Amino acid sequence: MDLHFTEADEAFRIEIRTWLEGNLVDEFAALKGRGHLGDMDGVIPGRRRWEQRMVEAGWTCVGWPRAHGGRGLSLLQEVIFNEEYARARAPGRLGHIGEGLLGPTLMAFGTPEQQARFLPRIVDGTELWCQGYSEPNAGSDLANVKCRAEPDGDDYRLTGQKVWTSLAQDSDWCFVLARTSTEAKRHHGITCFLIPMDADGINVVPIKQITGGTEFCEVFFDGALAKGEHIIGEVGGGWRVAMGTLAFERGASTLGQQLNFQTELDEIIQAAKHNGTAADPVIRQRIADVYIRLRIMRLNALRTLTGHDDGTPPRAAMITKLYWASWHRDLGELAMDVLGADCMVLPESGELSELQRLFLWTRSDTIYAGTNQIQRNIIGERALGLPR
Amino acid sequence: MHFALNEDQAMLRDAVADTLQDACTADVLRAAWTGTNPALWRPLAELGIFGLSLSENRGGMGLSEVEESAVAVEMGRVGFPGPFAETLAAVPFITHQSALLESGLAGDQPLAVAVEGHPIANAREAARVFQTHGSEIAVFTDPTCTDLPSVDPTRALCLVTGDVRSWPGDGQRLRQRATLFTAAMLVGLSHRMLDLAVAYAKERRQFGKAIGTFQAVQHRLADALLALRFAEAPIQRAAFSLATQADSADIDVSTAKAMASEAADTVARAALQVHGANGYTFEFDLHLFHKRVIALQRAWGDARWHRANVAGHLLLDSKENTHA
Ligand SMILES: Cc1cc2nc3c(=O)[nH]c(=O)nc-3n(C[C@H](O)[C@H](O)[C@H](O)COP(=O)(O)OP(=O)(O)OC[C@H]3O[C@@H](n4cnc5c(N)ncnc54)[C@H](O)[C@@H]3O)c2cc1C
Numbered sequence: 001m002d003l004h005f006t007e008a009d010e011a012f013r014i015e016i017r018t019w020l021e022g023n024l025v026d027e028f029a030a031l032k033g034r035g036h037l038g039d040m041d042g043v044i045p046g047r048r049r050w051e052q053r054m055v056e057a058g059w060t061c062v063g064w065p066r067a068h069g070g071r072g073l074s075l076l077q078e079v080i081f082n083e084e085y086a087r088a089r090a091p092g093r094l095g096h097i098g099e100g101l102l103g104p105t106l107m108a109f110g111t112p113e114q115q116a117r118f119l120p121r122i123v124d125g126t127e128l129w130c131q132g133y134s135e136p137n138a139g140s141d142l143a144n145v146k147c148r149a150e151p152d153g154d155d156y157r158l159t160g161q162k163v164w165t166s167l168a169q170d171s172d173w174c175f176v177l178a179r180t181s182t183e184a185k186r187h188h189g190i191t192c193f194l195i196p197m198d199a200d201g202i203n204v205v206p207i208k209q210i211t212g213g214t215e216f217c218e219v220f221f222d223g224a225l226a227k228g229e230h231i232i233g234e235v236g237g238g239w240r241v242a243m244g245t246l247a248f249e250r251g252a253s254t255l256g257q258q259l260n261f262q263t264e265l266d267e268i269i270q271a272a273k274h275n276g277t278a279a280d281p282v283i284r285q286r287i288a289d290v291y292i293r294l295r296i297m298r299l300n301a302l303r304t305l306t307g308h309d310d311g312t313p314p315r316a317a318m319i320t321k322l323y324w325a326s327w328h329r330d331l332g333e334l335a336m337d338v339l340g341a342d343c344m345v346l347p348e349s350g351e352l353s354e355l356q357r358l359f360l361w362t363r364s365d366t367i368y369a370g371t372n373q374i375q376r377n378i379i380g381e382r383a384l385g386l387p388r
Numbered sequence: 389m390h391f392a393l394n395e396d397q398a399m400l401r402d403a404v405a406d407t408l409q410d411a412c413t414a415d416v417l418r419a420a421w422t423g424t425n426p427a428l429w430r431p432l433a434e435l436g437i438f439g440l441s442l443s444e445n446r447g448g449m450g451l452s453e454v455e456e457s458a459v460a461v462e463m464g465r466v467g468f469p470g471p472f473a474e475t476l477a478a479v480p481f482i483t484h485q486s487a488l489l490e491s492g493l494a495g496d497q498p499l500a501v502a503v504e505g506h507p508i509a510n511a512r513e514a515a516r517v518f519q520t521h522g523s524e525i526a527v528f529t530d531p532t533c534t535d536l537p538s539v540d541p542t543r544a545l546c547l548v549t550g551d552v553r554s555w556p557g558d559g560q561r562l563r564q565r566a567t568l569f570t571a572a573m574l575v576g577l578s579h580r581m582l583d584l585a586v587a588y589a590k591e592r593r594q595f596g597k598a599i600g601t602f603q604a605v606q607h608r609l610a611d612a613l614l615a616l617r618f619a620e621a622p623i624q625r626a627a628f629s630l631a632t633q634a635d636s637a638d639i640d641v642s643t644a645k646a647m648a649s650e651a652a653d654t655v656a657r658a659a660l661q662v663h664g665a666n667g668y669t670f671e672f673d674l675h676l677f678h679k680r681v682i683a684l685q686r687a688w689g690d691a692r693w694h695r696a697n698v699a700g701h702l703l704l705d706s707k708e709n710t711h712a
Contacts (some may be wrong), residue, residue, distance in 0.1 A: 139664050143593035147393075164665045208670035210678070216665075282692055333653070340693075341686045345507060345545055346537035356539065363660050364668045371664065373604040 001304075003082075012073075013080050015106070016059070020088035022122035023053055028091075033354065035092030036260070038211035038361035044170055051125040061099050062125045068107060068115065069123035075305045086263055098122035098129035102175050104248045109192075109233040109241050117162045118173075130171035131218055132162040133242060139164075140374050142177070142242065143186045149223060150192060154228040156180070158195065158221040164368075168204045168217035169198050175245075176226070177238050182357065188328025190238035194230040201225070211352060211360045249369045250321040257324070258298040264331060264358055265290060271355065272338045286334050293327050318383055322375040325365040332362035334348070391609065393458055400435075401458045405465070407431050412466040414673040420469035421541040421676075428468070433495025438479045441631075447493055448480070452631035453568060457623055460569040462686075464576020467677050469530050469542030471510040473569035473688075475499045478518060481557040482523065491515055500548075503563060507536050507545040509687070517548055520559035526552035540683035564630060564641045569687040571648035573642075574684050578616045578648075578655040581677050585609060585659035592664075605662055612658040619644075619651035639701050642694035649691040652681045 002215065005013070024032060028050055034043050054060050063078035064070025073081065093099065106115055119331050121127040138144040147160025158178050174195055181189035197204070201224035206214035233241045269287060272278040278287075298319070335355040336343045346352045352360065366372045380386045393401065411431055420428075432438075440456045442448020449455075456476055457683040463472050469685035475492065478499040482489040482705030491497050492515065500514035511517045512535075517528040586609060599605050626640035635642070656678050660667035667674050689697070 134665070137593070139594060141596075144594070210670060210675040211670055213669075280692065280696075281522065282695075313395055329657075336686075337690065337692065338681070340505065344539055344543070344683045344686055346539060352539045363657075364665070366661060367664055368502075372663070373608075373661075374600065376604065 005076075009077060009080060012077050013084060016081055016084045017088070019057060019059070020090055021197065023057070024088055024090055024137050025250045028053065031091040032089040033095070034093075037354075038209070038213055038215070038352070038357040040092055041169060041170070041213055043091070044094070046268045047091050048125075050091055051094050051143055053291075055123070055125045056356065060095065060125060061103060064099075064103060064107070064119075066122070068103075068119045071383075076302075079256040079301065083259040086257065086259035089263060094167075094170070095122060095125055095128055097171075098127065101131060101245050101248055102129045102173075104242060105175070105232065105245045108244050114230070114232065127172040128167070128170060130168045130174045130219075130258060131245070132165050132168075132174040132176035132195075132224075133245075134164050135161055136163050140371060143181060143190070143239065145177050145190060147176065147178040148193060149180045149226065151174075152225070156191075156193065156226045156228065157223045158193065158201075158226055159223055160221050162219040162221075164207070164216045165204075165219045166218050167215045169206055169214070173197060174219065175232070177242055178226075180238075182237050184236060186309060187239040189233050189238050190242070192232040192238040192241040193226040194232065195224060195226040199224045199226075210363070211357055230387055244370075246370065250375075254320060254324060257293060258301065259328055261294055261297075261324075261331065264335075265294060265356075268331070268335050268338055271335075275338070275340070275342070277338050277340065283334075283338060286337070290327065291296060297324060297327065318375075318379055321370060322379070325372060325375075329362045332359035335359055338367055391621075393454070396460060397455050400455055401462060403435055404432065404437060404459050406460045407435060408462055408466045408468070411421075412468055414467075414676060417467050417469060417542070417673075417676050421523045423499045425433050429470070429495030429498070435494060436493075438476060438495060440476075440477075442480050442493075447489070451657055453565065453627040454624070454631050456565075457568055457572040457627040460572035461576040461579075461623070461652050464578075467542075467577060467580065467680050468573070471498045471500055471514070471543070473573055473696030474501045474509060474566050476563035476569050477501065477562055478516075481518075481555070481562055482516075483556055488515060501562065501566060504660075508548050508658055509543045510547040511548050512544065514554075518555060518562070519548075519552065523558055523560045525555040525557050525562055527555045529553050538683065540650075540679045542581070542680070543683045543687075544677040561630070563688070564637065566625050567645050568630065568641050571626070571645040572686045574648040574652040574681065575616065575619055575623055576686070577677050577681050578612075578619070578652045581652075581655050581659040581674060581681075582609070582616060582675075585612070585655075585662045586698045588666075589662055601660070608658045608661060612655045615651040615654040619647040622647050639698050642689075642697040645689060646691040646694040646698070648687040649694075652685055656681050 020100055027046065031046050031050055035047050036123060057189050060073060061070040062073045062081050063075065066072040099122055103119060106118055123211060133142060135145050135147060137146065137296060147162065149158050151155040158176065174197055176193045176195055177190050180191040203220040203223040206220040207216055208214055243257060272283060272287065276285045336359045343356060381388055411428055429627045436449050437459050439448035441453065444450045460473060460663045461478065475498040478501050479492045482492055491598055492499060497515035498510055498513060499516055499519040500508050500511040501520065502508040504519045508517060511531060511533050517531045519526050528548055529551045531548045533548055536545040536547060538545045589605055589609065590598050592599050622644040626644040629637040630641040659674055660678065663672060666672050
């Protein structure tokens with residue numbers, strides 16, 4: 001056992017830290033802390049320019065293989081990158097759905113042509129993606145998707161509705177699960193399509209959230225054309241693809257977020273010192289508790305990444321989502337308790353403060369990407385092998 | 389001993405509940421997010437609720453906090469907008485200005501009150517703005533309000549400045565009454581959120597069944613009910629203690645508020661989780677009640693403050709524990 005980072009890893013950390021310090025200045029300084037939690041639809045134009053700055057310096061898709069335009073970083077270095085990104089309070093990544101979900105899905109299931117068509121534009125930030133999986137009656141029960149895909153020559157026409165589609169209003173493309181057969185058993189009649197959001201017959205309606213923002217949308221399809229050549233995997237093989245995406249969503253892509261969490265915790269600690277609650281024994285215990293659990297989260301992430309030999313994260317990823325979502329929810333509650341009566345009051349801007357937003361946003365952490373209950377079901381069935 | 393409302397008390401509560409059910413719907417609440425709706429107060433005032441604990445010769449009903457807190461639970465259940473707990477708490481303290489008392493009893497204008505130095509809810513539209521300081525009460529003679537935008541728009545907060553003059557009455561008791569009624573409203577709000585969640589769990593289907601058939605969902609809601617049920621008795625105990633001026637009144641009020649604040653948190657969390665992504669939207673009613681909980685949980689002291697207050701009594705250092 002050796003819990004040091006290698007010299008190369010440390011050098012890499014300095015490299016990205018220095019770059020961020022040198023570039024999060026001038027117009028980009030104002031983006032610090034923006035575009036995260038409950039603010040993913042905020043300052044979009046500025047964040048688009050920031051993405052371009054990242055692209056120019058080669059800091060997008062850093063974990064992708066070089067062959068696909070990435071930097072070919074190891075998972076550990078990718079975590080270091082994410083940590084430094086968070087430490088610098090750099091803005092929320094606009095392209096995260098393409099980079100973290102669709103890209104890896106295409107690498108696993110797409111054809112070389114599809115990879116050549118789509119991956120470079122995720123790397124260069126010119127195409128943003130959204131994930132069209134959930135429907136009004138297919139949330140936890142994703143296999144219940146009803147959106148229909150009917151053949152039209154070599155292509156397909158999509159008709160139906162998606163919901164809670166994050167950032168649909170700002171996306172150029174969507175990856176959609178739709179039903180190509182109603183006869184096949186539930187899981188077998190589903191196919192994964194890529195469709196441009198400006199296709200005729202697509203209507204996007206933003207949904208207002210409890211934070212007041214509109215990060216997700218309803219997406220209505222009315223005979224919208226999806227090309228046959230843009231099907232990922234087999235016709236009828238969409239379920240496998242979807243499970244692949246979900247594994248990325250719940251797994252390695254979140255391993256570097258502890259530094260973001262640390263930044264939030266730091267802010268809570270500041271607030272506690274400022275308003276005197278830091279002297280309260282109960283608050284002290286709770287701050288210590290979230291700190292300890294955050295450290296454990298990081299230790300576990302590092303162990304997941306480096307405690308095995310073949311380069312693929314082990315199935316421990318299953319426990320990660322449940323752990324961080326619950327932790328983050330608790331952090332939101334601590335924030336409110338530290339603020340005390342002040343949490344009833346909005347800042348002068350009239351918009352939620354970062355800590356108020358943190359509380360409301362973290363209400364959703366235990367829901368998206370698989371609810372806590374679903375995560376527990378999965379752990380029970382797959383990790384413990386309990387009968388279904 | 390009879391640890392329940394008697395027949396008359398229950399009738400009163402039901403009459404209030406009936407009136408509210410029609411008058412204070414979720415649509416009304418949504419409208420109230422853009423300003424208090426005074427039309428709501430009148431029909432309630434006609435039931436006499438603002439004079440419940442006022443003696444009959446002063447135009448009241450000669451009842452007590454027992455009835456008042458039962459009414460406040462119902463007000464919470466509908467998420468009643470505006471400074472209801474404060475007004476209900478303060479009306480009996482109007483001992484010498486008959487016009488003001490009449491307006492209070494008629495529900496024409498609310499009364500505003502907070503502990504000195506704290507933001508005051510709905511001070512702008514209030515007929516009088518009071519503050520308490522230990523056992524003292526003061527009234528602002530010419531209040532200047534600085535608006536503080538509130539997470540719950542139906543509870544508009546202001547910082548109030550200006551000259552004050554002393555007002556007769558026990559400030560401690562005024563604070564305890566407002567605290568108790570706020571706690572009672574939290575219990576009512578919790579009932580509502582739990583009802584919404586249970587209804588949703590019966591209706592929402594995933595995997596071919598109502599989600600309420602999943603034990604994970606059942607257990608969440610069962611825990612929520614548990615928290616709520618165990619917050620109810622303390623409300624009644626505290627009401628009885630105030631009504632009978634029991635020695636334990638301050639501890640009882642703090643117990644009620646601490647338990648109600650925490651129960652509301654537990655229920656809100658469970659209710660939102662059961663609603664899935666729908667609970668995270670503006671469109672579903674849940675958030676209307678949730679945001680009111682965020683405000684009332686910390687109004688008149690949060691659970692932490694009230695626990696400290698109880699500890700203060702137990703450990704005999706209560707003098708040092710000023711209202712935070
Ligand atoms: C902020 C946010 C962003 C999102 N972004 C996207 C996106 O970009 N793209 C997309 O496709 N989707 C997105 N979603 C949707 C998300 O995937 C779903 O909300 C999630 O899968 C849960 O589905 P549901 O909301 O329909 O809840 P439901 O499935 O209706 O669940 C309701 C309740 O029942 C419980 N439950 C359901 N089934 C079971 C069971 N078998 N056992 C025990 N308990 C159960 C759940 O845990 C939950 O508490 C987003 C959601 C949120 C909140």
